[in-house]
Amino acid sequence: MNNIFVYCEIEEGKVADVSLELLTKARDLASTLGCRVEALAIGHNLQGIEKQLATYGAEIVHVADGEELAPFRTLPHAAVVCGVFKEEKPQIALFGATCTGRDLAPRVSSALHSGLTADCTSLEIGDHKEAKTGKEYKDLLYQIRPAFGGNIIATIINPDCRPQMATVREGVMKMEPVANPSPAEVKTVDYKKYLGDTDFAVKIVAREMEERKINIKGAPIIVAGGYGMGSKEGFGLLYQLAEVLGAEVGASRAAVDAGFAEHERQIGQTGVTVRPKLYIACGISGQIQHTAGMDGSSMVISINTDPEAPIGKIADYAIVGDVNTVIPKMIKYYKQN
Numbered sequence: 339m340n341n342i343f344v345y346c347e348i349e350e351g352k353v354a355d356v357s358l359e360l361l362t363k364a365r366d367l368a369s370t371l372g373c374r375v376e377a378l379a380i381g382h383n384l385q386g387i388e389k390q391l392a393t394y395g396a397e398i399v400h401v402a403d404g405e406e407l408a409p410f411r412t413l414p415h416a417a418v419v420c421g422v423f424k425e426e427k428p429q430i431a432l433f434g435a436t437c438t439g440r441d442l443a444p445r446v447s448s449a450l451h452s453g454l455t456a457d458c459t460s461l462e463i464g465d466h467k468e469a470k471t472g473k474e475y476k477d478l479l480y481q482i483r484p485a486f487g488g489n490i491i492a493t494i495i496n497p498d499c500r501p502q503m504a505t506v507r508e509g510v511m512k513m514e515p516v517a518n519p520s521p522a523e524v525k526t527v528d529y530k531k532y533l534g535d536t537d538f539a540v541k542i543v544a545r546e547m548e549e550r551k552i553n554i555k556g557a558p559i560i561v562a563g564g565y566g567m568g569s570k571e572g573f574g575l576l577y578q579l580a581e582v583l584g585a586e587v588g589a590s591r592a593a594v595d596a597g598f599a600e601h602e603r604q605i606g607q608t609g610v611t612v613r614p615k616l617y618i619a620c621g622i623s624g625q626i627q628h629t630a631g632m633d634g635s636s637m638v639i640s641i642n643t644d645p646e647a648p649i650g651k652i653a654d655y656a657i658v659g660d661v662n663t664v665i666p667k668m669i670k671y672y673k674q675n
């Protein structure tokens with residue numbers, strides 16, 4: 339049985355969270371399929387990287403370490419990934435749906451003539467019977483993602499091409515270390531043989547790092563506001579509540595479109611995906627495009643004047659009331675306690 343490969347993004351010696359999320363998911367898929375999880379790490383000064391990857395379930399780590407491989411440039415990385423995949427023949431290959439993954443994965447899938455499902459929100463293993471021919475396929479990767487503007491959740495399969503390739507949204511999969519990780523087997527990639535006449539025309543002359551001022555992805559508590567907050571000033575209440583709770587402020591798209599909050603705060607299908615311990619949805623109706631980005635939250639509290647608002651269906655506690663009355667009471671309570 340061929341294995342599952344995860345392309346691991348590495349910045350300054352640290353593996354990106356999305357890659358650790360993918361390794362965690364790959365473990366699940368591999369236990370269903372009875373195969374192993376392999377990681378592919380490309381960059382420079384990667385000594386010891388296998389320890390981080392083994393902690394999240396990589397059993398074999400392929401390391402391509404060279405000065406010309408860092409920082410990330412699409413063409414050399416694509417050449418190395420294609421070279422490794424041609425030799426190792428993974429049945430499944432996973433990439434983060436990040437700027438890097440969205441750049442790299444299509445080039446790899448095109449070069450290997452395999453399909454690619456972008457921006458998946460879930461992955462499962464399942465069978466398929468072709469309606470026309472009756473041909474049966476076992477153990478395919480179900481690549482699941484919203485489609486048609488989020489109105490349906492599509493399951494996409496790729497029966498005849500290998501590897502079955504997907505990019506997966508950041509934050510949708512859990513990131514769980516293995517209880518007692520075994521050391522990974524390290525395979526050094528002789529990457530120069532894959533570079534051949536790779537175009538190195540892109541030269542990186544300078545890098546500027548910009549610190550993210552708003553970072554809601556990792557926040558344990560999120561106070562999110564929707565169109566029901568009424569105005570940018572109305573959002574002021576959310577910042578006060580967030581301060582007393584030690585939370586970050588998120589927003590629905592309707593609130594962002596109305597100028598109540600910055601785009602970086604948007605949660606949902608076209609925003610970020612979050613899974614905090616506590617999500618307080620204030621004046622948010624709970625349309626599927628919003629809930630797609632927060633329904634992995636451990637606990638959801640909604641505050642809405644409409645008792646029938648769809649958010650009530652996924653809320654653990656639904657407060658039926660006006661945000662302008664309920665939130666000040668919450669702020670007062672938490673300040674005192």
Ligand code: FAD
Binds near residue numbers: 607
């Ligand atoms: P509304 O749907 O207008 O709901 C406002 C809610 O506030 C209502 O339930 C109302 O009862 C309540 N309310 C009003 N006044 C008060 C008050 N004083 N106190 C308490 N409650 C009050 N949306 C996202 O959020 N994220 C996305 O990433 C996203 N992507 C999209 C992608 C596509 C392709 C499309 C088509 C849509 C997308 N949307 C997204 C938009 C989504 O469909 C909804 O329009 C949006 O989520 C609605 O935002 P809302 O709940 O804030 O506003």
